[in-house]
Amino acid sequence: MDTGLLILRLVLGLLMAAHGAQKLFGWFGGPGLAGASGMFESLGFRPGRLFVAAAGTSEIGGGLLMALGLLGPVGPALMLSVMVVAAVSVHAPHGLFAMSNGIEIPLLYGIGAAALALTGPGHYSLDALVGLTSLWSSPVSWAALVAGILGGVLNLALRRRPAAASVAA
Secondary structure (H helix, E strand, O other), rough: OHHHHHHHHHHHHHHHHHHHHHHOOOHHHHHHHHHHHHHHHHHHOOOOOHHHHHHHHHHHHHHHHHHHHHOOOOOHHHHHHHHHHHHHHHHHHHHOHHHHHHHHHHHHHHHHHHHHHHOOOOOOHHHHHHHHHHHHHHHHHHHHHHHHHHHHHHHHHOOOOOOOOOOOO
16 A cells, blocks of 8 residues: 555656646746746736746645655645646636546546545655654644645635626627
8 A cells, every 4th residue: 555655646746746847947848937927817817927836836845745745635735726726717617528628637636635635645755754644634634635625715716807808899
């Protein structure tokens, strides 16, 4: 079980961190802060640079915490928060499957993060190495996940939907 948790943490965590690096730094073919800012503003997240910085930092930080197995449910909660926002603001209008840009990918990331928060990082983690695993009880993990969801909902509440373009007669 510990090896499976390690593999899952590494894959989900490092992919999420790389996704954040695309937004912030333009690494791995990403748009970088300037390019992502315009996209965020078109979705109603203004100022775009601030929202991109928050999302990218959460993705990199949450992903690395998860990959390292450090601070228990904190990394997964950060990832879940960002995935709630992505699912609702970008992917929900397109249905379920990734082929049509639906919510499939953020749903998988979010559910994977939640599952890891609830199972714990396993024996092959920094938390186990330094003796922190006993801190992450089920109620603490649930509280972190609820905080992550509420963070995503708050982010969505701050969104200013773009005004409909006026049609010239």
